[in-house]
Amino acid sequence: MSAHDNEDLIDYEEEEDVQLQETAAADAAAPADGANGDQKDDKKGSYVGIHSTGFRDFLLKPELLRAITDCGFEHPSEVQQATIPQAILGLDVLVQAKSGMGKTAVFVLSTLQQIDPVDGDVGVVVMCHTRELAYQIRNEYARFSKYMPNVRTHVVFGGTDAKVDSEIFKSKEKCPHIVVATPGRLNAYVRDKVVRLGAVKHFVLDECDKMLDAVDMRRDIQEIFRACPHGKQVMMFSATLSQEVRPICKKFMQNPLEIFVDDETKLTLHGLQQYYVKLQENEKNRKLNDLLDSLEFNQVVIFVKSVHRANELNRLLNECNFPSVQIHGSLPQPERIRRYKEFKDFEKRILVATDIFGRGIDIERVNIVVNYDMPDSPDSYLHRVGRAGRFGTTGLAITFASSGEDAEVMDKIQERFEVNIEEMPEEIDQRSKIGFLRFALICSVMSHKREEIIFKWMLFTVNRNVLVLPTELASQAGPGEHKERLGTYCALKCLTQTASRSIAGAEAADNDNRHAYESHVPSKEDVSRGQMNLYLDMTGGFRSLFPWADSQSMSAALHHRTASLYGC
Template sequence: MFTDIQLNERLQKALDAQGIHTPTEVQQATLEPALQGKDLMISAVTGSGKTYAFLLPLLQRFIDTPAPRSATRALILVPTRELAEQVSKSCDQLAAFTQIKSMSVFGGVGFKEQAARLRKNPEILVATPGRLLEHLESGSVDLSDLEALVLDEADRMLDMGFSEDVLKIATACRSERQTLLFSATLNTREIGHLIQQVMRDPEALLLSDARTRVTAITQQIVLADDAKHKERLLNQLLTETPFQRALIFTNTRVAADQLGHLLRYHKHRTAVLHGDMDQPQRRLVLQRFRDNAIQILVATDVAARGLDIEGVDLVINYMMARSGDDYVHRIGRTGRAGQQGTAISLISAAEWNLMCSIERYLKVKFERRTLAGLEGSFNGPTRTKSSGKAVGKKKRTDSKKPEAKPKVKKRLRDQKTIGKRRQPNIPPSGEQPVDQGFAPLKKKST
């Protein structure tokens, strides 16, 4: 129970208003060391309550030690705009009965309007690295009083090319600060350089990793011959599979738009979400999805991290994720907080090896599924011999083949006597010569 952790009564009241009474595993493990000011690296499965795991200790500290004249006291960096809005909303809900203010900063909205709001010095700032760096360069943000830096989905920020921006932002922060790093797929080898430069003797709380199997999610694959076959398979899956909300992932923005048009042609209530859309459009799409005005959302990996949308019970990888970590985050949009969910991946011949590598990485075996009437010809790669010879052919054994004549070794001494007259052997003195059949030598006439 949260009452056992002795949270401030105002935070407890906010939790009660949301119907939250019991901390999750990651919240229970994080709260005490975070309140002690330790630098932490936390890895926990998606949907486990990581956002409240870092917001609760921040708010508790700020309530206990108010600093009304300070600049921003906590900075939370996130990889996407949608995640920034979601974290900021969660912060407002937890701080509803306090005087603590938060603000989100990201691209796609007016820069001047954000700068005007930043002059009010919100205590908690939730931002994406690119837009925050612009405000730092223009002098709109003051991080000299910063007490805590939170890197949410740090590995994803590095994957998106924000490594240099994150380091610049960390350098602009006060050096005597606490740093918290959270992710569902924390790989210390890949982000080791970031840890060394922004953290001080961090304590690792690895409650899970990318290989942690999500037992609440049924993971299946359906084999496809080509793109047209995939389209027919997807339409039938959405027709015969019961679901409340479905999230379909592609690897490119163009593919997302094309697939959205196709599904709308087949009378599915569908919308598209990707990085080329401006922020008001993206916000409207997500709100319609949450309100069930649309039932299917086709998206790129911009929707794979951190988004918490209730009722998503079906995830389809129309194009297979590029890595095991990306696959974990995609399917993590369903089966959240112990709920049941289904993840289906459409696999073509070109994606077979990628699918197998993800199976090995996660140490799982995907269930194979077929759709009646749409069985394809591709059933996985055929086995071939490693020698490269054609499978099924035998060696030729022809008994009528004439035997090869044995090779005669040519000796050098035999070659020296070619064309020379052989002389008879001369016996030792006292012995009779042996007739060797040589003709007598003729005496030359003078």
């Protein structure tokens, strides 16, 4: 591969953001844009979109609805309700919404809804600032286009084989209709005429503020933009859009629909517990060790400020019997992708990362973020802690403060987002602030006898916030057994006598009955009067012991059984 192909346009220094000093002056020279921006700002947050009760109300293609159902999604998030109905009409959109609320699905579904694939033509260009995020977006397209076999997607970033990419783009039968890329590599291909963008109809920037703030990346984006037709749809998304960046974004657009949160205080995630720990620098390792020992977590991300500290902390954690993996920009691209997949596939539960992992990466099992080193700004803090509590789930963020500078940043964070971050107490209640779930349902993959054992154990387990199945039960189930039967249970706030009745009924159940215990599920009345709190963390408890089980199928079964059992 030539040196030209290896342009380091993505692995710029993670710890140093290149700020555009000339931005304010350039934007001030564009009164038309400024006037429009002011007019829009007066109305920001007023657009509420269509109050849809489900994705079907968007009138999406049947293939998309089928894929959405397979993923276990039913109700769109607030940003999806506000944006998708307009985006599928081809409007330019500029969206700022908090992390973890489904911004990626907005442009994935909107472009798939509108795409009319033509062999040999690239119709959609999606750009982001890191390889890991590009890889993730490609996977999201694959997930939602699973019933659209004629739509091809390809990912392009620094380090991929230029010869292979060239063969793909020059073949009419293989040329992708959707390209997900980092700007540096894609612009190199455009300059070399490997990729032709004359048929592009949709131009998307994810984490647009990060890309437009970096001079080199912004230049690449502008050149790619000019290589596309004038009439294309432009969509831009981020969790943080400063007043300086917004006018820059709008210069790429024509009368965009702007969807912003009403105020910056709403950028913090609902249900996210946030604490700080005041300590000395030399006390961080011991405190982190104590936290990992005492907290119940599915997966945890630990953020540090430099590559060297990531290497050293990862080594220390492994020496202390905390198997972890690290990701930073100095790693070769194949190794970064391998480690990212390893963490996403739940092969590792602890990740040490620099801020390269702080934006856009969506891993549903992460429920704890530790800022081992204080972020350098409130924006960086927001993106970091957004890794926990994705899409409305509950998460925990713990930040170490070891200096006066750290205390100043913490004050800025609290002032910016109008949030009170308290010092971490001796014990943390990790239950959801909205209360226990109305039910805890487990879809198991075990034989009838093992179902009975687990059912008994569930009903008699009390005073636990998170229910984790005993390891010995996991050893009794093999990967092939999930094809043999599916057991479904439900237990929530049961009275002791309800549990006893359920167990008695279970023991008398016919072994050949596939759903032998469904008639013994506690009623709504039992639930409302219940005194036993059973809370099952499916992702952390069940899935960690049975990683070979299909999580999407479990999610779909969970929703289906909830609706049929309780009519909700």
